[in-house]
Amino acid sequence: MITIYGMSDSGNSYKPRLLMAKLGRPFRHVETSSRDGSTRTPAYLAKNANGKVPLLELDDGRFLAESNAILLHMAEGTRLLPADAYQRALVFQWLFFEQYSHEPFVAVRRTMFLYPERAAQATPERMQALLDGGNKALGVMQVQLEKTPFLAGDAMSVADIALYAYTHDATIGGYDLDAFPAVKAWLARVAADEGHVPLTWLP
Structure with a gap:
């Protein structure tokens, strides 16, 4: 297995x-x-x-x-990865965006609140920089999700799974998701998709 x-x-x-x-x-x-x-x-x-x-x-x-x-x-070979080359490239685009423009801000700021050992790193200057960077990333997502129901177009893909992971609980890091209504609506669509499980789920 x-x-x-x-x-x-x-x-x-x-x-x-x-x-x-x-x-x-x-x-x-x-x-x-x-x-x-x-x-x-x-x-x-x-x-x-x-x-x-x-x-x-x-x-x-x-x-x-x-x-x-x-x-x-x-x-590979499932509904969550497009067969069309351009559509696949759009998925890759969002995966790279997640690792370079989203995760370094949204995920890192979350850890500052979750893990006490990170407290020494949570200077006011760094926390503000993380907030600003995360809000910028959420703004980019907002622009796309005002146009399409999912990040790479009309169908859900692994791009949505990748960005859902740290966006769905971004409020832990102090992000105001009410400022990004299209992102909030997208989170609900991902959660409503077949087979969805929460972060706490283990097999």
């Missing part, structure tokens, strides 16, 4: 769990956390030298790291 190593409260680890739930595919979850040191053990580093989660272990023993790479691989 496929194994996913991940933190149960991590948005990045939530992404592949949510995808597998929507696809109805069984998998095994192995709790692996940067907070308890389990991502830095020799055994784990032998699987992923970068020492991060999530990590996918396939039935044949091969490994695949990076949440969005896992999404693309597991969604």
